[in-house]
Amino acid sequence: MVKYDENSITILEGLEAVRKRPGMYIGSTDKRGLHHLVWEIIDNSVDEIINGYGNKITVRINKDGSITVADNGRGVPTGMHKSGKSTPEVIYTILHAGGKFETAGYKVSGGLHGVGASVVNALSDWMEVTILRDGKIHQIKFKEGGKVASPLKEIGTTNKTGTIVTFMPNSEIFKNLSFSYTTICERMQESAFLLKELTCEIEDVIDNKKTTYHYDNGLISFVEYINDDKTPLHKVISISGTKNNIEVDVAMQYTDSYNENIISFVNNVKTIDGGSHEVGFKTAITKAFNEYARNNNMLKNKDTNFEGTDAREGLTAVINLKIPESLLQFEGQTKGKLGTPEAKPAVEGVVYDALKYYLEENREVSVNILEKMVKSKTAREAARKAREEARNGKSKKNEARNIIGKLTPPQGRNPKINELFIVEGNSAGGTAKNARDRKFQAILPLRGKIINTLKATDADIFKNEEINTMINCIGAGYGDNFDVKDINYDKVIIMTDADDDGAHIQCLLLTFFYKYMRELIEQGHLYIAMPPLYKIDYGKTHEYCWTNEELKEITDKKSNYKLQRYKGLGEMNPGPLWETTMDPERRNLIRVNIEDSVLANKRVNVLMGDVVEPRKEWINENVEFSLEDDFAINLK
Numbered sequence: 001m002v003k004y005d006e007n008s009i010t011i012l013e014g015l016e017a018v019r020k021r022p023g024m025y026i027g028s029t030d031k032r033g034l035h036h037l038v039w040e041i042i043d044n045s046v047d048e049i050i051n052g053y054g055n056k057i058t059v060r061i062n063k064d065g066s067i068t069v070a071d072n073g074r075g076v077p078t079g080m081h082k083s084g085k086s087t088p089e090v091i092y093t094i095l096h097a098g099g100k101f102e103t104a105g106y107k108v109s110g111g112l113h114g115v116g117a118s119v120v121n122a123l124s125d126w127m128e129v130t131i132l133r134d135g136k137i138h139q140i141k142f143k144e145g146g147k148v149a150s151p152l153k154e155i156g157t158t159n160k161t162g163t164i165v166t167f168m169p170n171s172e173i174f175k176n177l178s179f180s181y182t183t184i185c186e187r188m189q190e191s192a193f194l195l196k197e198l199t200c201e202i203e204d205v206i207d208n209k210k211t212t213y214h215y216d217n218g219l220i221s222f223v224e225y226i227n228d229d230k231t232p233l234h235k236v237i238s239i240s241g242t243k244n245n246i247e248v249d250v251a252m253q254y255t256d257s258y259n260e261n262i263i264s265f266v267n268n269v270k271t272i273d274g275g276s277h278e279v280g281f282k283t284a285i286t287k288a289f290n291e292y293a294r295n296n297n298m299l300k301n302k303d304t305n306f307e308g309t310d311a312r313e314g315l316t317a318v319i320n321l322k323i324p325e326s327l328l329q330f331e332g333q334t335k336g337k338l339g340t341p342e343a344k345p346a347v348e349g350v351v352y353d354a355l356k357y358y359l360e361e362n363r364e365v366s367v368n369i370l371e372k373m374v375k376s377k378t379a380r381e382a383a384r385k386a387r388e389e390a391r392n393g394k395s396k397k398n399e400a401r402n403i404i405g406k407l408t409p410p411q412g413r414n415p416k417i418n419e420l421f422i423v424e425g426n427s428a429g430g431t432a433k434n435a436r437d438r439k440f441q442a443i444l445p446l447r448g449k450i451i452n453t454l455k456a457t458d459a460d461i462f463k464n465e466e467i468n469t470m471i472n473c474i475g476a477g478y479g480d481n482f483d484v485k486d487i488n489y490d491k492v493i494i495m496t497d498a499d500d501d502g503a504h505i506q507c508l509l510l511t512f513f514y515k516y517m518r519e520l521i522e523q524g525h526l527y528i529a530m531p532p533l534y535k536i537d538y539g540k541t542h543e544y545c546w547t548n549e550e551l552k553e554i555t556d557k558k559s560n561y562k563l564q565r566y567k568g569l570g571e572m573n574p575g576p577l578w579e580t581t582m583d584p585e586r587r588n589l590i591r592v593n594i595e596d597s598v599l600a601n602k603r604v605n606v607l608m609g610d611v612v613e614p615r616k617e618w619i620n621e622n623v624e625f626s627l628e629d630d631f632a633i634n635l636k
Helices: 015-020 031-050 087-093 116-122 181-194 219-226 276-295 308-312 343-361 363-391 396-403 425-435 465-474 500-516 518-522 548-555 574-582 597-608 612-622
Strands: 056-061 067-071 124-133 136-143 147-157 162-169 199-204 209-213 237-243 246-254 261-266 315-322 419-424 441-446 491-495 526-529 534-538 541-545 562-565 589-591
Touching: 015 116, 031 056, 031 067, 031 116, 031 162, 031 181, 056 181, 087 116, 087 124, 087 136, 087 147, 116 124, 116 162, 181 199, 181 209, 181 219, 181 597, 219 246, 219 315, 237 343, 246 343, 246 363, 261 276, 261 597, 276 308, 276 315, 276 343, 276 363, 308 363, 315 343, 343 363, 419 425, 419 465, 419 500, 425 441, 425 574, 441 465, 465 500, 491 500, 500 518, 500 597, 534 548, 541 548, 541 574, 597 612
Parallel strands: 056 199, 261 315, 419 441, 419 491, 491 526
Antiparallel strands: 056 067, 067 162, 124 136, 124 162, 136 147, 199 209, 237 246, 246 315, 526 589, 534 541, 534 562
């Protein structure tokens, strides 16, 4: 029995805690976590620009694999701190030490309040900070996760100001130390859109690449960039104002598409889960368009009002707020949702007043937008009527004909519990059918690869039998008529082979769901199953491995084992498939989500579109290739 008493409690001091549990501070230690280190340093530079100090940020990937972030802000203070240490040492080695807690240092900020810089230091082999301030150049160096290698010292003079941070992430903490030039460019471009006074320069010394971003039109350019593959109905509408001491900037444009795309930021932090500012924006546009339609007889007395979905169909909008520290409230550690109650009336008031005036002054644009809303309203009401008829059994025969012989349905009829597995081919379908729990799991095998829905016309897409079968099985429509409330399954799970064909089928299915059932993803109902790559038999026991790292860890400790590499679901027996991939108590599922709608749209277009070069460039930079197959049957 393991002893558990007061001596079992360990206190991790300072940066030691960060190195011990990095995921608590940066989320993960994969490529995403690696880049999170860069964002933390960049955010400090951005906070300088937001508050009016400096106008340039440079990011450089160095030859040795380290990375440098430089700005021309005020420069970190270099005097002695009251703790007895130099101020840079305090900032870069002590958690929760920074200038953002007091409004005297920063009126507006969006970083992690002093955690970011010290966390980056803790997770690095070394860090070097050079400070240009008060006519002098100071430098301090760190090693081994935050230990002072060289104390702060003056190394020269200058007439410039700013802070330059270079660091090398720790190779034991991060599996992959290769920074993505494309990923950094995308992040810096976004900052340049949000701060029109900012110039961002990104350089990759290793591959000799360099990009500069600067946008005099700020949010207007941002919306034009998002809509560059759509047909706009009018020029971008720009709205700015201040209310409740909150600065509100909005750019919006309607296009011929069906999807709404609202992206919001607070103090340059993306609020991916929305919040009070998005609620205020949505309320304002719905109110303004309904009033204009009533006043101009586009909605009759007998007509119902436009709903929010009607008012936002085809809308792209970027909302950017600057909120003082004293009012700033986020919900959750990740700052994904704004909780500041004052933000709702501030955004609602500014947007409603400006939009009401714009509609009156631009009648042709107003009529074009409202005609689109009328079509949306008519389609929504027709779809609702069709769904009601379907529930009453009037439209079931055609659906049944498409499904019979393909779908193996669950016995239960509770859509809040049932799961649909979309599997690759009849062989895998047969194994999955025998492995499933028939009470709540359905199996739909697909014959071959579905059509690439990004390249094909709607007419060709809906001639595809496999796509029609999926639509009918899920039961909630598609496109602008899709209603997530009508889905027949709580989880739609893509389950394919662990090979190139399986990965391609995943991409094709994800593209279809993204284009025609996006709400399925946004509401958290789409998943990818994770079948194991290997089975290891030794003696009377066995284990499964999902990665090559897991395989090495186990086989290094074992002898006299037999190794099986699963290349297809059809190779697995029903028992192992249930045990590893379908049993809710033991399986691993990846939930598909959309963290960044702009980036997701660009990624889908690059990877699944017609133009080859951008796809080739992205794959070469972001996908690791190996000519080796780790599969072998070994007997030691």
